[in-house]
Amino acid sequence: MKHTFKIFMDFDGTISRQDVGEAVFRKFADEEKTNRIIDDLLNDRIPAKESWIQLCAAVDKIDKKELDEFIDTMEVEPTVYDFIKFCSTEGMDIYVLSDGFDYYIDRILKKNNISGLKVYSNHLQIIDGKMVPSFPYYDENCFSSANCKRNHILNHSSEDDFTVFIGDGNSDKGSVEYCDFIFAKDGLLRFCEMERITFFPFKNFIDVISKLKELNSKKRLKKRHRAQIKRQQAYTIE
Ligand SMILES: [Mg+2]
Numbered sequence: 046m047k048h049t050f051k052i053f054m055d056f057d058g059t060i061s062r063q064d065v066g067e068a069v070f071r072k073f074a075d076e077e078k079t080n081r082i083i084d085d086l087l088n089d090r091i092p093a094k095e096s097w098i099q100l101c102a103a104v105d106k107i108d109k110k111e112l113d114e115f116i117d118t119m120e121v122e123p124t125v126y127d128f129i130k131f132c133s134t135e136g137m138d139i140y141v142l143s144d145g146f147d148y149y150i151d152r153i154l155k156k157n158n159i160s161g162l163k164v165y166s167n168h169l170q171i172i173d174g175k176m177v178p179s180f181p182y183y184d185e186n187c188f189s190s191a192n193c194k195r196n197h198i199l200n201h202s203s204e205d206d207f208t209v210f211i212g213d214g215n216s217d218k219g220s221v222e223y224c225d226f227i228f229a230k231d232g233l234l235r236f237c238e239m240e241r242i243t244f245f246p247f248k249n250f251i252d253v254i255s256k257l258k259e260l261n262s263k264k265r266l267k268k269r270h271r272a273q274i275k276r277q278q279a280y281t282i283e
Pocket residue numbers: 055056057058059212213214215216
């Protein structure tokens with residue numbers, strides 16, 4: 046039995062090994078402000094969009110060349126290549142949903158020869174040494190991600206699809222609930238445990254591949270009931 050899976054995955058800490066967004070601000074922004082803003086974000090005291098605006102404002106003047114060189118030191122998770130190949134062979138569409146910025150995502154993907162992924166993220170420009178963010182996919186209903194990941198999931202899946210989410214942290218909190226199968230590590234794993242959301246723990250993409258193979262070989266595969274309810278609610282409210 047073949048099922049249709051749609052793959053939605055985070056970028057920072059999931060495709061990239063480090064949280065690149067956080068690393069950039071820890072390096073280039075005022076340290077004390079950065080600590081406070083990230084603490085506010087992780088404790089749900091400010092929405093993600095507000096945290097990005099504050100973080101960008103906490104960078105005095107940035108040298109583009111220095112920024113690019115720093116971004117080039119960031120690494121991708123080595124098993125991501127196996128995963129992209131697996132999805133392509135199986136005909137599973139991958140959507141990268143990031144609450145980070147296109148500026149470094151595009152650069153990192155290109156440098157590591159990863160192409161052909163559909164990527165949705167926030168937008169960042171460097172204008173006269175200033176970091177200027179903008180948020181093309183902002184939705185006030187998404188608190189923990191300025192790029193509303195939930196909306197992309199709803200827009201790119203139908204009731205015939207099994208939705209899969211792969212992520213590691215804060216920006217994924219609002220969207221995992223809408224997916225049938227959740228792969229979680231680190232902060233997202235702790236969130237799922239706390240919220241009693243069913244998930245598969247994973248360390249790298251080899252774990253994800255073997256679980257997806259197992260799911261795909263099942264004759265009968267059930268959607269997650271809570272995700273179905275959440276999706277229906279989102280459709281009827283908006
Ligand atoms: Mg992440």
